[in-house]
Amino acid sequence: MKGRESGMPDRDYWESFFNPSCIVERLECSGLPGDIVEFGCGYGTFTIPTARLNFGTVYALDIEKELVSEAASNAVDAGLRNVVAESRDILADGCGRPDGSLDYAMLFNILHVENPISLLREAHRVLKPNGMVGIIHWRRDIPTPRGPSPDIRPTAEECRSWGEAAGLQFVRYESLCCCSWHWGLLMRRP
Numbered sequence: 698m699k700g701r702e703s704g705m706p707d708r709d710y711w712e713s714f715f716n717p718s719c720i721v722e723r724l725e726c727s728g729l730p731g732d733i734v735e736f737g738c739g740y741g742t743f744t745i746p747t748a749r750l751n752f753g754t755v756y757a758l759d760i761e762k763e764l765v766s767e768a769a770s771n772a773v774d775a776g777l778r779n780v781v782a783e784s785r786d787i788l789a790d791g792c793g794r795p796d797g798s799l800d801y802a803m804l805f806n807i808l809h810v811e812n813p814i815s816l817l818r819e820a821h822r823v824l825k826p827n828g829m830v831g832i833i834h835w836r837r838d839i840p841t842p843r844g845p846s847p848d849i850r851p852t853a854e855e856c857r858s859w860g861e862a863a864g865l866q867f868v869r870y871e872s873l874c875c876c877s878w879h880w881g882l883l884m885r886r887p
């Protein structure tokens with residue numbers, strides 16, 4: 698089942714909102730030795746810089762087949778061979794990776810779904826001990842040009858408490874000076 702309010706606008710418009718390389722670096726998603734999963738990858742806006750900045754495989758998952766194809770072809774166009782893009786319902790079926798197998802889980806602009814804690818539990822399941830979870834979302838305290846309705850738009854503090862309910866440990870809130878409409882949060886699997 699597709700998460701509520703998770704449709705995407707045109708790629709150029711969507712990508713005008715972010716400095717993706719800056720965001721992934723600020724959230725410590727670079728120079729990792731192992732593999733990474735991205736829950737709901739969209740066009741691969743964050744997949745591509747992540748794959749550039751890491752040695753391992755980036756598993757880029759999305760329910761929309763067209764977006765998955767686009768993310769895969771964007772990775773090929775960027776000369777990257779470490780992206781595995783897969784069409785998958787992550788809310789119904791999880792991410793399909795083995796327990797304790799990954800270094801990092803990306804939850805970018807996705808935690809407004811109906812059951813965020815189960816997604817965070819799935820991230821916890823697949824991470825190695827000390828594996829990290831990076832979360833970003835649209836701010837609710839200012840007007841933004843895009844993003845889910847304010848009543849379902851989570852704050853960083855809400856996501857932190859959902860992450861803790863899923864067994865993750867708070868690392869820090871990250872100010873995303875390179876992207877003024879978003880907040881960032883880093884958590885880890887103990």
Ligand SMILES: C[S@@+](CC[C@H](N)C(=O)[O-])C[C@H]1O[C@@H](n2cnc3c(N)ncnc32)[C@H](O)[C@@H]1O
Pocket residue numbers: 698699700701703704705736737738739740741742743758759760761764785786787788789804805806807
């Ligand atoms: C708002 S977009 C964010 C895309 C990407 N993370 C980014 O920030 O550029 C949310 C994405 O989650 C995907 N999505 C929604 N429900 C899903 C599900 N059940 N399984 C997999 N992907 C899903 C949507 O298709 C969409 O591409």
